[in-house]
Amino acid sequence: MTAETVPPLEVRELTVRFAGLTALDAVSFTVRPGTVHAVIGPNGAGKSTCFNVLSGVYRASSGSVRFGEHELTALRPHDIAGLGVARIFQNLALPPRATVADSLLLAASA
Numbered sequence: 001m002t003a004e005t006v007p008p009l010e011v012r013e014l015t016v017r018f019a020g021l022t023a024l025d026a027v028s029f030t031v032r033p034g035t036v037h038a039v040i041g042p043n044g045a046g047k048s049t050c051f052n053v054l055s056g057v058y059r060a061s062s063g064s065v066r067f068g069e070h071e072l073t074a075l076r077p078h079d080i081a082g083l084g085v086a087r088i089f090q091n092l093a094l095p096p097r098a099t100v101a102d103s104l105l106l107a108a109s110a
């Protein structure tokens with residue numbers, strides 16, 4: 001996939017519930033190719049839950065994540081990674097001597 005053909009990542013009305021707790025409540029955003037975004041929020045706001053859905057680790061209760069022709073909420077983690085949508089984990093799960101660049105390459109090759 002060349003830079004010109006990378007589609008936007010379109011998150012629409014993404015909702016995740018754990019029993020009675022709504023961790024994500026109809027979250028929508030679009031990540032266009034070549035842009036950098038940050039997700040900020042207090043502990044428990046749902047940041048990791050969001051990335052866990054984007055990478056297929058958690059299932060959405062409702063909503064969609066479109067990447068071009070693909071609906072990512074229906075795919076398994078390795079299929080999502082194969083499309084080039086990669087994630088890395090928080091500091092506790094990172095290789096201790098990896099640089100930021102190393103960690104990103106590690107995610108992309110998973």
Ligand SMILES: Nc1ncnc2c1ncn2[C@@H]1O[C@H](COP(=O)(O)OP(=O)(O)OP(=O)(O)O)[C@@H](O)[C@H]1O
Nearest residue numbers: 018021022023041042043044045046047048049050
């Ligand atoms: N697997 C799970 N089962 C039940 N509840 C969960 C699960 N994962 C997350 N939660 C809950 O969902 C809410 C959002 O958690 P999440 O880990 O996404 O927050 P966060 O923004 O990443 O927080 P932090 O800044 O501490 O990393 C919290 O109330 C958390 O307890």
Ligand SMILES: [Mg+2]
Nearest residue numbers: 047048049090
């Ligand atoms: Mg987190």
